[in-house]
Amino acid sequence: MAGFLARRLLNYVVLVAVAASLAYMLAATALDPRSNYADRTPKPPPAVIDAQLTALNLNDRVPLLERYAVWAGGVLHGDLGKNVTGSPVNDDIARRAGVTFRLVLLGMIVGSVGGVLLGALAAVRQYGWFDRVSTGLSFAVLAVPVVVLANMLILFATWVNDRLGTQVFLVSGEYTGGLDTGFWGSVLDRIQHLVLPTVSLSLALVAVFSRYQRNMMLDVLGADFVRTARAKGLSRRAALTRHALRTALVPVMTYFAFTFGALLTGATFTEKIFGWHGLGEQLINSIFTNDVNTVAAIALLAAVAVLCASLASDLLHAALDPRVRAG
Amino acid sequence: MTLPEEEVAEELTPGVPGRGPRRAPSRGRVVVRRFLRSRQGAAGLAVLVVMFLLAFAGPLLSPWSYTDRDFTAFLQPPSASHWFGTLQTGADVYAVTLRGMQKSLIVGLLAALVSTALAALVGAFAGYFPGWADRTLTWLTDLLLVLPAFLILAIMSPVFGEGTWALFVLMLSLFLWMVTSKIVRSMTVSLKRREFIQAARFMGVRPVTIIFRHVLPNLSSLLIVDATLNVSAAILTETSLSYFGFGIQPPDVSFGTLIADGSKTAVYAPWTFWFVAGLLVVTVLAVNLVGDALRDAFDPTSTRPR
């Protein structure tokens, strides 16, 4: 067991290393930090630019492999380098990871719980009106790209705010700066900020999870063990919740862990459009500002997140399913 | 529970001996019939056909081309001369939207084709040949899964200049195939244990021949459904990338670039946003409906009532 886990972790480390290195090389080749200085007035002398770029380990006149060696050496010591403005990437990422985590966690919980409930209900009454409506709605939601959905939500919020004459939904940022309304006031403020991004994140998740749960549930509804439970004298409801739902939840929970990892950098659009200063927004910004080190750091983080999620989903699977655990 | 009517019907009709050496696969015809019987599938297909007609024949109906600027009408609502209104630049929204739709549809279709083919080949070979071939291919698949696709595509966006959209399609498909490939691999592994594959093996059929003659045809339903759903995935990814300016580059337009521009003016000039957003949603919805109906049509156990 331990040996197996070690081998698997080693495989993960190699994967992360290769992925991050690839991302760094690509970013260092394709992005051009030098161009950041082109628009400055007065234009700094080339020697100064060179010196600054070298200090940031971004100088394209230094051979790629040499820059890579410096970057990789830093990463091994836990230093992700400096961003284009000269501040350490570590601090930046840590702050933004917190923002993203808060946003994604709530979105995931709302989305998965809602989706599981919808899907289970739809499966129990397959081809009933509820099933048809929820299926239709989830199809519609899945066809709307996040960028469109987020913009539609903003338009809707603006319309509501205009109608009511007060700011019910706040469409930009995580909280209002310099607010002095005491504890409950700032909680309310945060909730007002949180509603729209959470809806935008969780709506698609509800759709995905409900489809998934519905299919899993349909698979077990016809299963022999549900029939056994009924043959014991359990009521339909008890047989469905105690035996069918519990069994159908196993793959869904596994999927939950996996999605969570993928979303840590996948909330890009929601963050960018709603002005949350999270990792996703940083990713877009760093590309525009030719910030090679930040791009590489996010790629590294994303790779780690995906692998952690896949490991977590396997562990969760083992914890929930005795067939896997004991096996 | 109940046998679908057509299956019963098939059991009842005695095999009419055809004359030719091969008939069209009856299974294929069953699938087509089941597909068309499903209301949502037929509707999705009809909408998709209309969308294609609109995208490729629609521009002929309008006097405006997507490069034209009407300097007498900036940001005007829909009218007789500009059916969908105009943008801030004076461009005709109808012409621009259809042009964007052309691009998005082509990108989506091609990317889906390429990525599904890739998934099928990599998955089938990894599943059929255990050992180093499997390990290498699986490792490559994992690596691409771990790489943040959006980031890589975004970094590479400067390369997608004018006229290199084919490269963009290729890169897009490079990040769409991994999950399917994993499914194909595991299905190949179980298929390989199936007796008809073993029978072919013990008959002396070569492995590569077995993959193309037995494995891939038996995964065709999965692959067709997957290719369909990949179309919508590709369109959505393209839209998102282009929204941030990482995809199709100006002066060419796509759904993504149009939505990005439109969302800025949506509050006071809704026509710049809603037409393109609506068309996008309807297109993706139609593709998904077709994919779902195909899945049901292929699944012999599905009992969807008509």
Added chain:
Amino acid sequence: MTPATTPETAPAPTSASAPVLDVRDLGVCFGDVPAVRGVSFEVRPGEVLGVVGESGSGKSVTASAIMGLLPSSARVSGSVRLHGRELVGARDKELNALRGRAMSMVFQDPLSALTPVYRVGDQIAEAVRVHQRVTKEQAMVKAVSLLDLVGIPHPAERALAFPHEFSGGMRQRAMIAMAIANDPDLVICDEPTTALDVTIQAQVLEVLKKARDETGAAIIMITHDLGVVAGLADRVLVMYAGRPVEVGTVDDVYYRPRMPYTVGLLRSIPRVDRGAQRRLEPIEGSPPSPAALPPGCPFGPRCPLHVGACDEAEPPLFETGPGHLAACIRWEDEAASQAETAVSETGTAAEEAGTAAEEAGTRPRAPAEAGEAEEAKEAAVPRGEPVLRVEGLVKDYPLLRGAVFKRRVGTVHAVAGVSFAIREGETLGLVGESGCGKTTTLLEILELARPQRGRVVVFGHDTARLGPAERMAIRRDMQVVFQDPLASLDPRMTVHDVVAEPLRTHGLGDTGRRVAELLTLVGLEPEHAERYPQDFSGGQRQRIGIARALALEPRLLVLDEPVSALDVSIQAGVINLLASLKARLGLSYLFVAHDLAVVRHIADRVAVMYLGRIAEIGSVDAVYDAPAHPYTQALLSAIPLPDPARERSRRRILLEGDLPSPAHPPSGCRFRTRCPKFRTVLTEDERVLCVEAEPDVLPVGEPAGDQGAACHYAEKLDVVQPRRNSR
């Protein structure tokens, strides 16, 4: 007829007692398709009713309808009364109170019938707690005592295990424990032993008898296996096309069948007590689809007694004797033809019933095949060079555990030194229960690669020294037929492409004519080449598989359970086909099967495997009539005979426990942990040899002949025919 009463069965029901269950004119429709039509029967306390029928006859649907467990798309009509209480149309709440308490059910597949994520003990305790007001602890205590009752060793410990940690037999015991948890009055068993090996089946049937004695419940035993009910049931109901076609006491139905379908069914079963001297008689055609029943009698198109009047109306159940009903307008003719041969001894009654009609000349079918079968038997004298020789074959697998964290935890010794040879024109049957390594042996031979240890010599070529060209040449001469006829045919190919594939692979042109020839050879129409495998019935599909295997005119055919996926009435046709092909084409067969009765009918020699080793090998008649290895004896005695009188009087050697894991085989003799001889007959001193030395296959018998057994204390014993041996 006196009711069947034997020392070990409970007192037979008296007709005076009120029925537990009374089913009247039960009908079930799915949409417009009737699955069950007009089923009526009653069951009295302590009585065992056997419901027999082939797949699709509606027997399982009947069971679900009684329990009220049909999907909502089913429409149920008629009446089901439990203790006089109407169940059809009863409220779900009412049924919930009855299910599991007054009536309970045992399902076919015990793995999928238990919830995988809960412990076995908890699932049994749940059944208790649904109906009794007891604490969790009390329920658990009850669960443990139930597990003990059904014979699970260390019940307190095993109650904490999950279903996947149980073996198939143990799971079925747990299911039975669950079913009798609340002392029900009626237990419905839906094919409870179909998924189990024959020695385990014998154990489970014992447990069922014990449960019946313990609870006094009535049992409805649903099965396709006429042998299983023969020894267990008091009365039998035969179903065909959703309808009962014959009802009566077990002796009436087996010895005096009045419905031609029952007669045909009894004649088509291969029996372990009779070899190829009795030709199997398949029932022609296949059961009708419930959606398209033929006019009149649904069995009409397949019936040898068919006359014009049969097509006019579906025959009602005629009373052919006291308590004996049959749905055939010609039942009197059937009775008359049977009466021509006097029935004297009960022991030979079934035989008589089987041959009576034939002698009366009512069944003049397929005489050619009959002759050929005999011919095949005669041509089976061992001669010439072996076409296949296996010497000391060994195959280990890594034992992997964990679906997520796969790791090697040991080695499965699937095949541990197996030797046998097949001569030209000979059929060797390789038999054993699941997990004995027979399929692994077969795959190792088919791979034509260097085995891990030992030697495989095919047509005189050692597989360890084969070049690619030679291997290809051998593949041409050695073909395979698999178990599942649908799984072994590519569903995306037409029959023509399937049969032509070997021809194309080996570069032979002009496939069209050859395919037509082959299809004719196996009894199909050449026009069938245009169709797809799924358009055919099971028996026809297996014929396609055989046609493909014959395409290259092989010398050796390897058959992996070729008939076990088929219904009894269809199985016989395929067995006869194989026998006649062998005679006509001079083939050699390696016939792998778990069904000893089938092997007796087709094989010349038989090798019995246990846990990766050969336990006994020899000519079929020698091994079946006088098995020398305790395992063979137990195996043969566990096979139920479709002969009630003999079943009741038979001495059965029950094996204890399950097959040990092939990863940790016992030291010395692999069978000693379950060996009845080791346990009861041998002295301490004699046992030492069993524990320490692994026995080799040595010749047994006075004139040392072909028969060999891997037992230190081998001794011939007749277990199949008790008349000659005991009593």
